[in-house]
Amino acid sequence: MLEAAKEICKENGELTEAQVLLLDFAKAYDSLDRDFVMAILNAKGFPPKWCNIIRATHTNTTVQFLANGHLSDKVVVTSGIRQGCPLAPLLFIIAVDLLYDVIEGMEELEGIQLEGSLTKQPLKVAGYADDTAIYVAHRNMQKKVIEAVHQFSAIAGLKLNVQTSAAIDIGCNRREETEEGDDEQLEDAGQTPMRDEVDTTVIEPTDTVRYLGHIAGSGDSAAGAWEKAFAALRVRLVLAEAKTNSVQQRAAIAAAIIIPKMLYVARHAWPTEEIVKKADLCIRHYV
Known part of the structure; x- marks a missing residue:
């Protein structure tokens, strides 16, 4: 989605200020409000038996800590979904789907228009588990989006971590010119630009960021992603090279790790x- 949106913005002269906001919710699974999850399940029409099962697995839950071989007393857990549970990602997606509906329904928010040979589809929001990406046609729309996210977070028990979230310019990047112009206006007015203040309504742009295990950025990030991938593989294969001798063993490792x-x-x-x-040479030389 991100790469497709970047290509569209490059070809569209009206999308020079487009951005994608990569949101990070602090301790998303641990802080999600359980009553909110149940309300969403009921509102979406899940069967009562199913809802009762989910409620039962998230009622009177406790945890214990293992320290120096000794278990602590039980600590009651009243919020969040169960870590390690196969249903946890699905429950989170169902809960955060309300935020997606809100973003999709914002008339003042213009996303990126994805056009195919037969259909057109506006791209405003996309998500995977607890990772959410919101696409805006202009950076000025960012504040409205963040306000909507904060409102949803207050209801759902989540907290948007603005400092660890990222904004990527996917249009023609004029970030430096904009920031310099803003600072000059402040200085002309006798004010000093405050760079160290934290604004919870603005996500600062960044050149590159890791998203879903992939290097994402405003420019062509493919070369950097592959460079890091090859470097990571070299590190993982150092130990394997010392312990594997046969061609069959190396071929099995290539099939399980490299490919x-x-x-x-x-x-x-x-x-x-x-x-x-x-890549082909790397596999051949290793095997």
């Missing part, structure tokens, strides 16, 4: 012909 890693990166950063050749 899945490359396929995952390729889903987000389409490899060039040169990168494909390099």
